[in-house]
Amino acid sequence: MSSSSGSGRSDAMDAATPIAAQNTAPPLVVAGVSHAFGGREVLRDVSLAIERGQRLTLLGLNGAGKTTLFSLITRLYDHRSGSIRVFGWEIKEKPSEALARIGAVFQQSTLDLDLSVAQNLFYHAALHGIRRRVAAERIAAEVERVGLSDRLGDKVRQLSGGQRRRVEIARALLHRPQLLLLDEPTVGLDIASRQFLLDHVRDLCRDEGLAALWATHLIDEVDAAGQVVVLHRGRVLAHGAVADVIRETRASSMRGAFDTLTQERAA
C-alpha cells in the first residue's frame, strides 16, 4: 500500500505530480508555511526540506512551534498558507498518499496502556489496512530489532518509559514508511534508552535510506555531521549543515550558534 502505483487513489493523481515525479521527489518539503491559533501566530513562513537517508534535527526551545509543525505535517489540522509535500504529495490535497509514507512518534506516548504490546501493534497495522498475517511477520521483525521480542504479550503499562518508546518506534515502522517523524522522542528517558533511540534512527537512515525529522530541544542530540533547522518562536533562524550553521554564526559549537541566533532574534 505504500506504493503509489498500487494505490486505488492513483487514478486521482493530478497532472502536476506524475508517478515518476513521486519516486524522485524529496521525502519532505515544507515551503513558506505559516499557522496561527486564533490571533496567535505560531509558525511564520517556515521552510525546510529533507533528503533521503538524512536525519534532520529540528532544534527549538519549548514553544518554538515544533509540535504544531508536526501536527500540520501529519494533518491533524490544515496549514493556512504555504505547502507541505511528502514525496511530492501535497498533504492537504492527497492526505492518504502522504500519510501512508509517514511513520510518526509523537511527544506524548500514544500507546494504549491497558492493551498488550502485540495488541497495540496489530491495531496500528489494521489502521493502515495491513493484512493480519503480514502484520504478524512485521511485528515480530520490528520488535526483535528493538529488543522486545519477549515482551509482546505484556501490557504496555508494565513497560518502562524507554521500552514504550521502543515499541512506538517499532509501531511507526510497521507500514514501511519512508519518512519518520519524531517529536521530542527522548523526553523523560534515561541515557541508555536515549542513546538506543539515537543509534536506531541513525541506522535506519543510513542502512535503509529512511528520512527522519527529529525534533528536540536538546542541543547534544544534534548530529555534528548532519543537518539542522533552528526554529525559534515560530521562525526558522537557520537551516543547513551543522558545520555551516556554526561557521556562519562565528560560534565554536552548536550551542554557541544556537545562543547567537536566538539572542539576535531577542535583540
Place this chain on the structure above:
Amino acid sequence: MSPAHYYRCLAGIVRREALRFLNQRGRFIAALVRPLVWLLIFATGFHFVLGVSIIPPYETYVPYEVYIAPGLIGMIQLFQGMQSSLSMVYDREMGSMRTLMISPLPRWFLLVAKLLAGVIVSVLQAYVFLAIAYFWDIEPPALGYLTVLPALILSGMMLGALGLLLSSAIRQLENFAGVMNFVIFPMFFASSALYPLWRVKESSLTLYYICLANPFTHAVELIRFALYGEFEPLSAAMVMGSLFVFMLAAIYGYDPSRGLIARRVVAE
C-alpha cells in the same frame, strides 16, 4: 486504498474497542450496575407510587419496572455514547487519538468506524442488562429480543454520534463533568424514560414539548416498541434525522481545515 483496507481498518478499530472494554472490568460493571440500581431500587420503590395506564405498545397494565426498562437500556446507550466521547477526549489528551488520525484512510471513515465500534459495545451491554432484567420479571416476548436489535443499533449510533460531536468540541478531560450535567442528566430526565409523556403533559406543557423534541425520548420509544415487536415510525424518523445531523456535525468538527479541532490551541 481497496475495500479490503477499509475492512481491515474497521475490524481493527472494533477489536480495539472490544479489548479495551473487556480489559476495563470496572467500566463493564459500572455500565451494568447503573441501570440495575434504577431497576432494582428506584423502580421497586416507585412500584405503587407511579401508576402507568395502558399505553401502546403495552396491551395491559404494566408494573413500573417494565415501563422503565427500555428507558434504562437507553440510559446504557447514552452513557456508552458519552463514554466514547470521554475516551475520544482522553485519547486526544493522551495522544492515541493521533494514532487514529494519521491512518491514511479518510477521516470520515475513521470516525464512522469508531462510532460503529462503540455501538457494538453498547448493544452487548444492553443484551446483558436484558438478560439480568429477565429475572426481575422484565419479560418481553421472545421475538422482541430479536426485533429490538435494529432499534438498539440505530439509537446507539445516534447517541454515539452525539458523543463524537461533543468530543470534537470539548477541550479538556475535566469537562466530562459538564457533559454529565448539561447533556446526560437533562436528556435522561426530559424524556419518556422514567414517565410516560401524557403524564408530563398534565404537569407542564412546555416540558412536554421539550421531551417531545428530545432525541433521547425517541430513542427510548423506538426501543420500547421494538422490544414488543412493533415499529414506531415517528421515533425512527427522529432518531435517524438526529443521527444524520450529529454525524455530519462531528465530521465537520474533526475536519482538519474547517472544524473545531483546527481552532484548538495546542500546548507545545
